[in-house]
Amino acid sequence: MNNLITYILAFNDDDPTIIDRQTQQQTYEENETNIHYTEERVAFSNGTVILKTTEFDEALDILDDSVCPECWINYEIITQPYNGKITPKKKIFTSRCQESFWLKLQKTRANLN
Template sequence: MPLSLFRYIAAIDQHQQNGVIDASIRDWKSTDCSYCDDEINVIRYEIEYVFDTKIQIMYTIEYDDCVNDVNICPECWIHYQVTVDSLQTIKPAKKSFYNRCQQQYWLKTMAMNRSDNIDH
């Protein structure tokens, strides 16, 4: 039976936003891949998460290190990619967002529309 990528993204989001470590997260390894592009510092992190189901997901976030208007959701690139899933049970295998607001909207919509996303 396929499992939704939603539950894994929700667990990773809780860890990233609040420092809360979901019981399903067994380990994670963070790599700072930041760089400078035309005098703009680009912040980029890749974090490999390992879950109790032996599923591994690469979380990548990239954004420009600049001052943003507090009333605007700044652009950033957020990507989730299933890297280890021996039974290929996670669907979809990847998901991307262009800012945190879009990601939060997707998480709320998924939580409301599919109660089975939380129970699995």
């Protein structure tokens, strides 16, 4: 597993190679708007550690279902595996819709190979 895509797919599918998962959440106020921030750190059996951070404005979360509100989702490799190097080190999304579409596309590509 030397591609970030593989780890992101495993991260979201609760892959059996995940040996630890830690989540921290906080909400803070900025310009009279509640901001929700989540940090999730996942360790894999090969030594890889990936960090996923998600941040969104509470006001944007109440829009109707036809709108995909902006949020910030980052995946980043914190620790490389014992026997290799993962590229790219980081992937950023600006909405859950963008992340969802990209993940579907990656799963389709993985099934074709």
